[in-house]
Amino acid sequence: MAQLTTGALLVFLIIAVALVLFVTEPVPIDVTALGIMVSLMVLGPWTGVSPRDGVAGFSNPATITILAMMILSEGVRRTGLIQRLQESVASYTGESEHKQLGATIGIVAPLSGLINNTAAVAVLMPMVNDLAHENGTSPSKLLLPLSYASMFGGMLTLIGTSTNLVASSLSAEYLGRSFSMFEFTHLGIVVFAIGSAYLLTIGYWLTPSHVTPRSERETTAKEEYLTELVVRRDSPVVGLSIQDALEEVDFEAEVTQLIRDEQYVTNPLPSTTVQSGDVYTVRLTDDALQTLLEVDGVDLVPGVTAEADLETLAPEQTLVEIVLTAGSDLIGEAIDSAGFSDTYQARVLAVRRGGQITHERLSEFIFRPGDALLIESEAETVDRLADNPNVIVAGDLALQQFRRSKLPIAVGVVLGVVGLAALDLLPIMVSALAGVVVMLAVNVVKPAEAYEAIQWDIIFLLAGVIPLGSAMAETGGADVLGALVVSSADFLPAVAVLGLFYLLTALMTNIVSNQASVVLLVPVAVDVAARLNANAFAFVLAVTFAASTAFMTPVGYQTNLFVYGPGKYQFSDFIRVGGPLQLLLAIVTTLGIVIFWGV
Numbered sequence: 001m002a003q004l005t006t007g008a009l010l011v012f013l014i015i016a017v018a019l020v021l022f023v024t025e026p027v028p029i030d031v032t033a034l035g036i037m038v039s040l041m042v043l044g045p046w047t048g049v050s051p052r053d054g055v056a057g058f059s060n061p062a063t064i065t066i067l068a069m070m071i072l073s074e075g076v077r078r079t080g081l082i083q084r085l086q087e088s089v090a091s092y093t094g095e096s097e098h099k100q101l102g103a104t105i106g107i108v109a110p111l112s113g114l115i116n117n118t119a120a121v122a123v124l125m126p127m128v129n130d131l132a133h134e135n136g137t138s139p140s141k142l143l144l145p146l147s148y149a150s151m152f153g154g155m156l157t158l159i160g161t162s163t164n165l166v167a168s169s170l171s172a173e174y175l176g177r178s179f180s181m182f183e184f185t186h187l188g189i190v191v192f193a194i195g196s197a198y199l200l201t202i203g204y205w206l207t208p209s210h211v212t213p214r215s216e217r218e219t220t221a222k223e224e225y226l227t228e229l230v231v232r233r234d235s236p237v238v239g240l241s242i243q244d245a246l247e248e249v250d251f252e253a254e255v256t257q258l259i260r261d262e263q264y265v266t267n268p269l270p271s272t273t274v275q276s277g278d279v280y281t282v283r284l285t286d287d288a289l290q291t292l293l294e295v296d297g298v299d300l301v302p303g304v305t306a307e308a309d310l311e312t313l314a315p316e317q318t319l320v321e322i323v324l325t326a327g328s329d330l331i332g333e334a335i336d337s338a339g340f341s342d343t344y345q346a347r348v349l350a351v352r353r354g355g356q357i358t359h360e361r362l363s364e365f366i367f368r369p370g371d372a373l374l375i376e377s378e379a380e381t382v383d384r385l386a387d388n389p390n391v392i393v394a395g396d397l398a399l400q401q402f403r404r405s406k407l408p409i410a411v412g413v414v415l416g417v418v419g420l421a422a423l424d425l426l427p428i429m430v431s432a433l434a435g436v437v438v439m440l441a442v443n444v445v446k447p448a449e450a451y452e453a454i455q456w457d458i459i460f461l462l463a464g465v466i467p468l469g470s471a472m473a474e475t476g477g478a479d480v481l482g483a484l485v486v487s488s489a490d491f492l493p494a495v496a497v498l499g500l501f502y503l504l505t506a507l508m509t510n511i512v513s514n515q516a517s518v519v520l521l522v523p524v525a526v527d528v529a530a531r532l533n534a535n536a537f538a539f540v541l542a543v544t545f546a547a548s549t550a551f552m553t554p555v556g557y558q559t560n561l562f563v564y565g566p567g568k569y570q571f572s573d574f575i576r577v578g579g580p581l582q583l584l585l586a587i588v589t590t591l592g593i594v595i596f597w598g599v
Contacts, residue, residue: 007046007475014039014047015468015520022516028332030457033464033516040467048474049467056470057463061429062165066116066462067454068432069159072414073119074453075445079410080402085127095135101204104128104142105149105196112153113160113188114414118455121150121559129566138209143563144577145199145207150559151549152195155188157181158428159418160548163514165428166462167544170469170522175536181422184541187592191545194588198581206577210568225350225374226256226283229298233276237298242280243270253288257281284350322391323372323566325558330367346377346385370554370564406444413438458558462515469519481524486531494534494599498542499590501525505546506582514547514557521547538597545589551578 014036021032040047041054057063085107093099104124112120128146132139154161158168158181172178231238237245242255258268259279265272324330351365352372377385385391413435420431439445445453471477485504488497501521509517521543529536550557552575554564560574593599 004480005476007048007471008477008480010043010046011040011468011471011475011477014043014471018516028457030460030464033461035464037464037467040471046475047471049471053470054467055463057466060166060169060462060466061427062162062169063459063462063466065159065165065429065432066162067459068429068436069116070119070454071436071445071450072417072432072439073115073123074449075406075410075439076115076414077119077123078403078445078449079407080404081407081411089127090131090134093131093135095137097137097141098200098204100131100135100137100142101145101200104131104146105199108146109149109153109156109192109196112150113156114418116159117150117154117161118458118558120153121147121563125563125566133213136213138211138213140210140567140569141204141207143567144569144573145203147557147559147563148199148203148551148578148581149192149196151551151557152188152192154548155191155545156185157188157418158183158421159432160188161514162458162462163518163548164544166466166515167518167522167540167547170518171537171540173469174473174523174526175540177537180424181418181428184545187541187545187589187596190592191549191585191589195581195585198584203577203581206580208569208573210570211566225285225352225372226281227350227374228279228281231274231276231278231280231298235274235276235298237274238276240274241271242268242274245274253282253284255280256283320377320385321372321374322385323370324367324391325369328367328369328391331369332366334366346375346381348373348375350374370566372566403444406442409442410439410444413444458515465516465519468516469523472520472523479527481527483531485524485528494532495590495594497528497532498534498539498593498599499586501528501539502542502546502586502590505543506550506586509547509550509557510553510582514550517547518543535598538593538599541593541597542590545593546586549582549585551582553578 018032018036021027021035022029037054037057040049041051044050044054089100089103089107093103108117108120108124111124124146125143128142129139131137132142151161154164158164158179164179168179237248240248246253246255255268256266257280258265258272259281260275260277351374417428417431417435420426420434421428425431426434436450440447440450472481485497485500488500492500505517505521508521522540525539525543526536528534529539550560554560554569554571554574563569
C-alpha cells in the first residue's frame with residue numbers, strides 16, 4: 001500500500017475540515033474554497049502547492065469558460081425568449097399535468113445542453129411556476145423534475161454544466177485527453193431518456209404536491225408567511241386579549257411568539273393581554289397581510305421604522321414574492337444588516353422558509369438560500385430584481401423590458417459558440433469569450449449586466465478547489481486513496497469498481513459541491529485505473545457523470561436549492577424521489593460507459 005506522507009496527511013486534514021465546512025456552511029462555500037487555496041499555499045513546502053499553483057484556478061480554462069457561459073446565458077434571457085416559450089407551452093399543455101411535466105423536461109434538458117444548466121433552471125423556473133399556477137397544477141409537481149431534468153441535459157454536451165468543464169480540464173492534465181463538445185452526448189441521451197421515463201412515471205407518483213395552485217386558493221389553504229408586528233401606544237387593541245384583538249381587526253392569523261420586555265414567549269395563550277410595545281411574530285396568508293396593512297396602531301417590524309404608519313398600498317406599489325439563491329449577497333445577512341430597503345428600494349413584509357415556523361426575531365432573521373420574501377415595491381424595483389441572477393421573482397415578469405429585436409443575434413451567437421467548439425475550430429474557452437465580445441458589442445447584454453450575471457461564488461469556489469487536485473497528486477494522497485479502492489478489486493470485477501466509483505462520487509456530491517467532488521476524485525480515479533490496468537478515461541467519465549447528478553439532497557446541486565423554497569419541499573422529498581433515481585442512473589451510466597468506452 002502507498003506510504004502516507006506528511007504532505008498527504010496535511011492535504012487529507014484540509015479536505016476533512018473543508019468537507020465539514022461545506023456541509024455545515026458556517027461561512028459561504030466560496031469562502032471555504034478560498035480558505036482551502038490559502039491553506040495549501042501557506043503549507044506549500046509540504047503540500048507541494050506554490051503560490052503560482054495556488055491561484056492557477058483563476059486562470060484555469062474551465063473557470064474562464066464557465067464565467068463566459070454565465071454571460072451568454074444572461075444575453076439569451078435578456079431577449080425574452082423564455083417568455084415567448086411560456087406562451088407556446090401553455091397553449092399546448094392546457095391543464096394536463098403530464099403534458100406540463102413532459103414539456104418542462106423536454107425544454108429544460110436540451111436548453112441545459114446549450115447553456116449552463118444552472119442558468120437554464122434560473123431562467124425557466126418562473127415560467128414553470130406560472131404555468132403550474134395558471135393551469136391548476138401544484139408547482140411542486142414540476143419544480144423538482146425541472147431541477148433533475150436540467151442535470152440530465154447538462155450531460156448532453158461539454159458546456160452543459162461547469163462540472164464537465166472542470167473534469168475536461170483535469171482529464172487533459174492527467175491523461176492528455178480533454179473532452180470534445182459531444183464526447184459523451186450518446187451516453188447523455190441514454191441518461192436523459194431513462195431519467196425522463198422515471199420522472200414521468202415513478203417520479204411523478206413520488207413527487208409531492210406541497211404548493212396549492214393560485215387557481216384553487218379561493219377554496220383551499222392559502223400561501224402562508226411569517227411577519228412581525230409591534231403594537232403602538234395608540235393602538236385600539238391595547239388592553240384586549242390576543243384572541244379578542246384578532247377578532248377586532250377581522251383577519252385570521254396564528255401568533256407564534258410574543259416578545260415583551262426582552263422576554264420571549266413561544267405560542268402565547270390566546271387570553272394574553274396585549275400591551276403597548278409588544279412585538280408579535282404572526283403567521284398569516286398574503287390576503288390577511290394586506291388586511292393588516294390597513295390596521296391602525298401597529299407597525300410591521302421588518303424593514304419598517306418604529307414611527308412609520310402602515311398604510312394601504314399606493315397604486316404604483318405591488319406585493320411580490322422573491323426567492324433568494326445561493327449566490328445572493330443577502331445570504332448570511334439579516335434584514336437590518338443587509339440594508340435591504342436602501343439597496344432594493346423595497347421593504348420586506350414577511351418571510352417563508354420551507355413552510356416552517358421560525359421563532360427568531362424577523363428583523364434579525366438570517367437569510368438562507370431558498371428563503372422566500374414577500375416584499376412591497378414599485379414596478380421598476382420588480383424589474384430590477386428580476387434582472388438580478390441571484391434573486392428569483394416568483395411571480396409575473398410581464399413588467400420586464402426585453403430586447404426582443406436581439407433574439408436572433410443571441411441565439412446565433414450561442415449556436416456559433418457551440419458550433420466552433422464542436423468542429424474543433426476553436427477551444428471552447430476561446431469561442432465562449434468570443435461570443436461574449438459579440439453580445440457586448442451589439443448590446444444584447446450591457447457590461448454592467450454582464451458583471452451582475454456572473455455568479456462570483458461559483459467562480460471563487462472553482463478557483464479555490466482546483467489546487468486540491470494538484471496537491472493530491474503531488475503528495476501521493478491520490479495514490480493512498482487509489483490503493484484503498486484497488487483493494488476492492490480482489491473480490492470485485494473492474495466494472496464493479498467502476499460502479500463503486502460512481503456511487504462514491506454521487507454520495508460525496510450530495511454532501512459537498514459537485515466541482516469539489518470532481519477535483520478530489522478524478523486524480524484518484526486515474527490512479528485506480530492505472531493500478532487495475534483499466535481504461536482511465538472510463539473512470540474519469542464515471543466521476544464526471546456522478547458529480548453532475550446529485551438528486552438526494554437540496555444542497556447536492558445548486559438547481560435543487562433553486563426549487564427548494566418555491567416548491568416548499570422537505571429534505572425527505574429529495575431522498576424519496578431522488579434516491580431511486582440515483583441508483584437507477586448508477587447502473588445505467590456504469591453499463592453505458594462500459595459499452596461505449598470499455599473498461
